[in-house]
Amino acid sequence: MADTLLEVDGIETCYGLSQVLFGLSLSIRPGEMVSLMGRNGMGKTTTIRSIMGLTPARAGSIRFAGAEVRQLPSYRIAKLGVGLVPEGRQIFPNLTVRENLVAAAADRFSSPNPWTLAAIYVMFPRLAERAANMGNQLSGGEQQMLAIGRALMTNPKLLILDEATEGLAPLIREEIWHCLSLLKSRGQSILVVDKNVDHLARICDRHFIIERGKTMWSGTSDQLMAEPDLQHKYLGI
Ligand SMILES: Nc1ncnc2c1ncn2[C@@H]1O[C@H](COP(=O)(O)OP(=O)(O)OP(=O)(O)O)[C@@H](O)[C@H]1O
Numbered sequence: 001m002a003d004t005l006l007e008v009d010g011i012e013t014c015y016g017l018s019q020v021l022f023g024l025s026l027s028i029r030p031g032e033m034v035s036l037m038g039r040n041g042m043g044k045t046t047t048i049r050s051i052m053g054l055t056p057a058r059a060g061s062i063r064f065a066g067a068e069v070r071q072l073p074s075y076r077i078a079k080l081g082v083g084l085v086p087e088g089r090q091i092f093p094n095l096t097v098r099e100n101l102v103a104a105a106a107d108r109f110s111s112p113n114p115w116t117l118a119a120i121y122v123m124f125p126r127l128a129e130r131a132a133n134m135g136n137q138l139s140g141g142e143q144q145m146l147a148i149g150r151a152l153m154t155n156p157k158l159l160i161l162d163e164a165t166e167g168l169a170p171l172i173r174e175e176i177w178h179c180l181s182l183l184k185s186r187g188q189s190i191l192v193v194d195k196n197v198d199h200l201a202r203i204c205d206r207h208f209i210i211e212r213g214k215t216m217w218s219g220t221s222d223q224l225m226a227e228p229d230l231q232h233k234y235l236g237i
């Protein structure tokens, strides 16, 4: 389907003998910002790991930009244009901020307006100030900005954030949400996991709620906010 950027259809994923995803499905259209919600341990990170090929799904289909990617190694999936901001950031502690960004840079000839170091520094002035600092000298918020900047330097068609604002101070969270809405307004397609339903409802186009490895509900922000029962039942709010 040309109007779908990512189509995850009925995937099943296991860690060894322990199955975690049981026929999970979701989809993202170009330019959409979509959330993946669910209580702790329901399989959000595993879904992202399956999309990225880090923990490959053993059944189902994952189509990205028209290609079946379920069985591809993760470096090929990244190269096709999926950029990940992983849970726990995972920036290089022994590289400077600038080196972390440059190390990720990828020239995507298909990208009409590729990211540059200068453009990342405009989005996150804090990173410009910290350009010569090592990754392990950064605060949590700065690390998350760097992780986002690093993912953007690969010029992803789809940016995925696992726990976008977890563990960050309120002001820094606001900065991250602001950055995500700027990216969305530039047409960046985004899949985001976060616990803040109000923020997600404000910023995302559509939502997928998962429960024990299955998609239980999907809908728009208006539909989500109109169903407090849903939030109570599946998100524990
Ligand atoms: N490496 C692993 N080996 C075995 N089981 C795992 C592994 N990683 C996760 N699991 C299990 O898979 C299930 C789903 O975990 P997952 O991390 O995908 O959930 P999540 O929705 O991201 O949770 P959280 O909100 O806590 O981040 C959990 O029961 C978890 O214990």
Ligand SMILES: [Mg+2]
Residues within 6 Å of the ligand: 044, 045, 046, 087, 162
């Ligand atoms: Mg998780």
